[in-house]
Amino acid sequence: MQVPYNWLNEYVDISDYDPKDLGEALTMSGSNVEHIKYLGEKMDNRIVTGKIKTKKFHPNADKLWICEVDIKTDVLQIVSGAENIEEGNIVPVALPGCCLPNGQKITEAEFRGEESQGMMCSPRELELDLKIVPENQQHGILILPDDTPIGESFKEVMGFDDYVFEFEITSNRPDCLSIIGIARETAATLGRKMKYPRVNLPEGKGNARDMVGVQIKDEQLCSRYTARIVDNVKIGPSPLWLQNKLRSAGIRPINNIVDITNFVMLEMGQPLHAFDYSCLKGRQIIVRRAQKNEKITTLDGKERVLDEDILVIADSERPVGIAGVMGGLNSEITSKTKTVLLESANFYHANIRETSKKLGLRTEASTRFEKGLDPELALEASNRFVQLVEELNAGEIVKGVIDVYPVKPKINRIKLRFKRANQLLGTDISPEEMIEMLERLEIKIVEKGDSYVIAEPPSFRNNDITREADLIEEIARLYGYDKIKPTLPTDETTVGKINYRDRIIDKTKYILNSCGLNEIVTPSFTGPKAFENIRLKQDSYQGAVKIKNPLGKDQSLMRTTLIPHMLDVITYNLNKMIEKARFFEVGTIYIAEQLPLKDLPKEERILNIGMASECDFYSLKGVVETLLESLRIREYKFSPFEHPSFHPGRTALLKIRDEIAGVMGEIHPDVMENYDIAERVYIGEFKLEKIIDCIDLKYKYEPLPRYPAVNRDIAILVKDEVLADTVKDCIQQTAGEIIEEIKLFDVYKGKQIPEGCKSLAFSIKYRSHERTLTDEEVNQIHEKIIKALENKLDAKLRM
Numbered sequence: 001m002q003v004p005y006n007w008l009n010e011y012v013d014i015s016d017y018d019p020k021d022l023g024e025a026l027t028m029s030g031s032n033v034e035h036i037k038y039l040g041e042k043m044d045n046r047i048v049t050g051k052i053k054t055k056k057f058h059p060n061a062d063k064l065w066i067c068e069v070d071i072k073t074d075v076l077q078i079v080s081g082a083e084n085i086e087e088g089n090i091v092p093v094a095l096p097g098c099c100l101p102n103g104q105k106i107t108e109a110e111f112r113g114e115e116s117q118g119m120m121c122s123p124r125e126l127e128l129d130l131k132i133v134p135e136n137q138q139h140g141i142l143i144l145p146d147d148t149p150i151g152e153s154f155k156e157v158m159g160f161d162d163y164v165f166e167f168e169i170t171s172n173r174p175d176c177l178s179i180i181g182i183a184r185e186t187a188a189t190l191g192r193k194m195k196y197p198r199v200n201l202p203e204g205k206g207n208a209r210d211m212v213g214v215q216i217k218d219e220q221l222c223s224r225y226t227a228r229i230v231d232n233v234k235i236g237p238s239p240l241w242l243q244n245k246l247r248s249a250g251i252r253p254i255n256n257i258v259d260i261t262n263f264v265m266l267e268m269g270q271p272l273h274a275f276d277y278s279c280l281k282g283r284q285i286i287v288r289r290a291q292k293n294e295k296i297t298t299l300d301g302k303e304r305v306l307d308e309d310i311l312v313i314a315d316s317e318r319p320v321g322i323a324g325v326m327g328g329l330n331s332e333i334t335s336k337t338k339t340v341l342l343e344s345a346n347f348y349h350a351n352i353r354e355t356s357k358k359l360g361l362r363t364e365a366s367t368r369f370e371k372g373l374d375p376e377l378a379l380e381a382s383n384r385f386v387q388l389v390e391e392l393n394a395g396e397i398v399k400g401v402i403d404v405y406p407v408k409p410k411i412n413r414i415k416l417r418f419k420r421a422n423q424l425l426g427t428d429i430s431p432e433e434m435i436e437m438l439e440r441l442e443i444k445i446v447e448k449g450d451s452y453v454i455a456e457p458p459s460f461r462n463n464d465i466t467r468e469a470d471l472i473e474e475i476a477r478l479y480g481y482d483k484i485k486p487t488l489p490t491d492e493t494t495v496g497k498i499n500y501r502d503r504i505i506d507k508t509k510y511i512l513n514s515c516g517l518n519e520i521v522t523p524s525f526t527g528p529k530a531f532e533n534i535r536l537k538q539d540s541y542q543g544a545v546k547i548k549n550p551l552g553k554d555q556s557l558m559r560t561t562l563i564p565h566m567l568d569v570i571t572y573n574l575n576k577m578i579e580k581a582r583f584f585e586v587g588t589i590y591i592a593e594q595l596p597l598k599d600l601p602k603e604e605r606i607l608n609i610g611m612a613s614e615c616d617f618y619s620l621k622g623v624v625e626t627l628l629e630s631l632r633i634r635e636y637k638f639s640p641f642e643h644p645s646f647h648p649g650r651t652a653l654l655k656i657r658d659e660i661a662g663v664m665g666e667i668h669p670d671v672m673e674n675y676d677i678a679e680r681v682y683i684g685e686f687k688l689e690k691i692i693d694c695i696d697l698k699y700k701y702e703p704l705p706r707y708p709a710v711n712r713d714i715a716i717l718v719k720d721e722v723l724a725d726t727v728k729d730c731i732q733q734t735a736g737e738i739i740e741e742i743k744l745f746d747v748y749k750g751k752q753i754p755e756g757c758k759s760l761a762f763s764i765k766y767r768s769h770e771r772t773l774t775d776e777e778v779n780q781i782h783e784k785i786i787k788a789l790e791n792k793l794d795a796k797l798r799m
Helices: 021-026 179-190 242-246 254-268 351-361 366-370 377-391 417-425 433-439 468-479 500-512 528-533 565-576 617-630 669-674 688-693 726-736 775-793
Strands: 002-004 034-036 048-058 065-070 075-081 092-096 110-111 114-116 163-167 213-216 222-231 271-276 284-289 295-299 302-306 310-312 318-321 340-347 402-404 413-416 443-447 452-456 582-590 600-613 636-640 648-654 659-669 681-688 712-720 738-748 757-768
Touching: 002 075, 002 242, 002 600, 021 163, 021 179, 114 302, 163 757, 179 254, 179 433, 213 222, 222 284, 222 377, 222 659, 242 254, 242 295, 254 271, 254 366, 295 318, 295 565, 295 659, 302 468, 310 636, 340 351, 340 377, 340 738, 351 366, 413 468, 417 468, 417 648, 433 443, 433 452, 433 468, 433 669, 500 617, 500 688, 528 565, 565 582, 565 600, 565 681, 565 688, 582 669, 600 617, 600 688, 617 648, 617 659, 617 681, 648 681, 659 688, 712 775, 726 738, 757 775
Parallel strands: 213 284
Antiparallel strands: 002 163, 034 163, 048 065, 048 092, 065 075, 110 114, 222 340, 222 402, 271 340, 284 310, 295 302, 310 318, 413 452, 443 452, 582 600, 600 681, 636 648, 648 659, 659 681, 712 757, 738 757
């Protein structure tokens, strides 16, 4: 935000303050001044304003003119080759002896036998920022307004004898995106009186309500809309004082009507827009959402394709502007405009930000609206506009204003405890001082107690000051952060350490890193498309928490699974020719207990493991088993399972102590097609909290066995649907405690194996803790096991 010193001085007396000292004072009170620039730093005072009295051809040159230029104290003869000058023009004149900003020294010279006593200057020779120069003057001599006094210093007359402050405005202070907003801060900081501009409304003729109707169809996106009519508009250049103010703030003067809207926006912070009234079909203003693929050509000449999330200003037939961003070319103010409709409105900040981003169109108006403006400002700015139109004789005001204000904001009333304020700040500020500081900020005290006050912030701070801590912060910055003495904490200090659950998570990450996996971190936001890509039905994600102001549809929901993000990462790495994609993520999912939300959603920590290329189901299973064994979890089982995201028949459910702890398997071919992945992908998603709850890190020591073990192998034929775990359970239950260990060491299917069957080979270790087992005892138990397998599982012994 650029704020000229002289303009600021009109609202608060700072004439006794050096600009540098003022900048430091404002920075210390919370209004950060990034830079202070003197506009006329390189401008010589011997560059003056002059009026061209005569212009005639040079007798000895075809492309030169001889001009007589009146500089009040003298009439100079100047030779020029400029094509855009005419008799009567007022121009900047560099007198002999002066030095231009580019370092060029001006002297009296002779051109083809004719004397030249100076030089008429172009914007480039004066090193003016071309953004503030009319386009038709950027390549010729600078033509000044007709009311420019002659014979005066160009720097002083054009407002360049001024300092400009560059402020960094935080998103919570949209009120400071205006000269008046900065003036309020200056007055509060210095303890000076604020001088608001007096707005005297002209009476006007006729009735604006008879000329136009206003309808707001989406009150959530537009909380207030005001419209005024100006008739018999006289489009022309603005007076010098208005042009100077705009230029000093970095805005190019265009014409009186547009300049007034820009002036009010800079002064008060409220963007305005003027429509050509004759271009409005049906004499209607309708604030509505755009239709899908509806089109509008904006003032920059570009056609924009809109959607239902974009708010537009429309007449009875078509859009005439994109709300809060830019007007339409079909209702532009031109030299032929006779009647103007002025818009001063308040739009929902998040929608304007999303629209601006979506269209790639950022303007001075959208910059202000997207931060959230005070709706009370809409009418005040409209009143200021018509006052200036009347003063500049730019048109005739039509009596009345259309003011549609369906949604009025709730006024905040906040309790401030004096003792609490001093406790937080470490100060000893008296209640009287606190009240005085708040009143300097125009915060109204509605109730006083011995130990507290009830404060009501002004409307322009209603979104920013919402709680006691905000009031205390305002007191702190006006009191002066430099006056608050730093102190060390007085509470007892303790040794910091990582809690148990976080230590387990760190151990989990270490184990997975040791297995060759890389940790990834993905965002918590997702969108409906991500759920559809992994074949989840709509009703399965409608319970996801929706973001109120999402950056886009693909980030409009809080995630309930980590699978889509894992697939995104795997896809990205495979596209980058990564040979082995091995990843894991410890992330959070968000589950709503009920919708609409009444309480915060439930947060669950999830472990997600993903693999692709040179791996299979057993590669993933091996990593999971290594993790569980390393965390000393023994009571776990894998069983067949069906899940829409996973391949049927290649998916397993993980249970720990008979409770579901996760799902893993090969990703479904349809999902792979959605992500355009040719490789097979294996993913496991596990409830990390469930795993942590089942960990037993207590170590038990047992003596070495005194008696030898007896090892026997057994190979059996079973049907495909019989699980290895089922066979192991049958063996263990039949033999009892005499079996020390059962290991599956082979699964075979081939020509020798009947169709629909498979061969399972187990190694069984027998051991007694009381005596040495004989072969006869082991043979009896082994035979018992074979019979049990035959009877219970219809198994057949392979010879």
